[in-house]
Amino acid sequence: DTSPLTLLGLGAMGSALASAWLTAGHDLTVWNRTPGRTAPHAARGAVVATDVADAVAANGLVVACLLDDRSVRATLDGVDLTGKDLVNLTTSSPGEARALAEWATARGARFLDGGIMAVPPMIGTPGAYVFYSGSAEAFDAHRDTLAVPAATNYVGEDPGFAALHDVALLSAMTGMFAGVTHAFALVRKENIPPRDLAGLLSGYLTAMTGYAHGIAEHLATGDYTAGVTSNLAMMTQGNATLLRTAEEQGVSPELLTPFMRLMRQRLDDGHGDEGTTGVVDLLLR
Ligand code: NDP
Numbered sequence: 109d110t111s112p113l114t115l116l117g118l119g120a121m122g123s124a125l126a127s128a129w130l131t132a133g134h135d136l137t138v139w140n141r142t143p144g145r146t147a148p149h150a151a152r153g154a155v156v157a158t159d160v161a162d163a164v165a166a167n168g169l170v171v172a173c174l175l176d177d178r179s180v181r182a183t184l185d186g187v188d189l190t191g192k193d194l195v196n197l198t199t200s201s202p203g204e205a206r207a208l209a210e211w212a213t214a215r216g217a218r219f220l221d222g223g224i225m226a227v228p229p230m231i232g233t234p235g236a237y238v239f240y241s242g243s244a245e246a247f248d249a250h251r252d253t254l255a256v257p258a259a260t261n262y263v264g265e266d267p268g269f270a271a272l273h274d275v276a277l278l279s280a281m282t283g284m285f286a287g288v289t290h291a292f293a294l295v296r297k298e299n300i301p302p303r304d305l306a307g308l309l310s311g312y313l314t315a316m317t318g319y320a321h322g323i324a325e326h327l328a329t330g331d332y333t334a335g336v337t338s339n340l341a342m343m344t345q346g347n348a349t350l351l352r353t354a355e356e357q358g359v360s361p362e363l364l365t366p367f368m369r370l371m372r373q374r375l376d377d378g379h380g381d382e383g384t385t386g387v388v389d390l391l392l393r
Pocket of ligand 1 (some may be wrong): 119120122123141154173174176179180183188226227228376
């Protein structure tokens with residue numbers, strides 16, 4: 109299947125996507141706000157549209173990979189989307205994706221939102237995948253084409269779900285790197301090679317990620333104590349050691365303290381026999 113498609117946006121990610129589709133032999137029409145970026149793709153056989161309306165008119169499947177939600181709106185404003193399948197691979201919030209779905213549907217398009225779980229060099233390699241949500245019909249119609257640059261993971265008809273999955277994983281990564289950053293700061297002034305610590309961090313954090321399944325069991329069953337081997341009472345004591353060590357090493361504890369404060373609150377609420385699952389409930393507003 110080498111069905112034709114249009115790609116709007118040839119930034120770092122858009123260029124990687126274009127390259128994957130061209131390599132696989134798809135007829136690709138490209139458009140970019142700054143025309144200079146189209147040349148390398150034209151040299152590989154892409155059709156260049158100078159006008160976005162022409163780019164959209166060229167094919168039934170239109171993929172957008174632009175900077176943010178605002179640039180998608182600005183680009184497609186006034187463009188005829190009747191009968192089109194619009195796939196938005198621009199990172200957005202769930203609310204933005206839902207609003208864009210409504211906007212596109214009202215203009216006669218089927219809409220899919222996507223969240224890319226890869227950096228550009230991973231596109232076209234086995235590790236890359238994209239969350240999709242929105243029109244199941246559009247996903248079924250284009251699943252083979254969409255699977256060319258990265259594997260697909262369709263997470264439901266709610267157009268906000270792809271962004272929600274994407275941002276859930278990115279948020280977890282943010283917390284993880286807060287911890288990694290703190291760890292490097294702790295040893296920074298000592299004669300401990302950063303490269304050695306990196307190896308230790310990578311191994312230890314990989315081993316610890318399995319506990320996500322334990323938290324999931326707690327949330328699924330409502331029993332937050334099942335299988336807990338490190339309870340909140342013990343961990344809160346441990347937190348005090350972590351904070352004293354930060355103090356001794358002259359490192360600000362600011363990346364750790366918000367989570368520790370919530371662990372303490374849950375302990376004070378009488379849940380010392382749980383793990384950290386109860387903090388999930390404390391976060392909900
Ligand atoms: P770049 O900054 O490299 O490219 C941005 C693209 O958006 C360019 O094509 C740019 O056009 C276009 N653009 C920006 N503003 C407007 C506008 N107002 N109207 C029209 N076009 C506009 O970003 P990336 O390619 O890296 O990222 C694209 C999307 O992919 C983002 O949503 C990003 O979050 C997502 N993504 C990126 C990843 C990455 O590691 N790079 C990873 C996962 C997702 P111009 O050339 O004219 O400036």
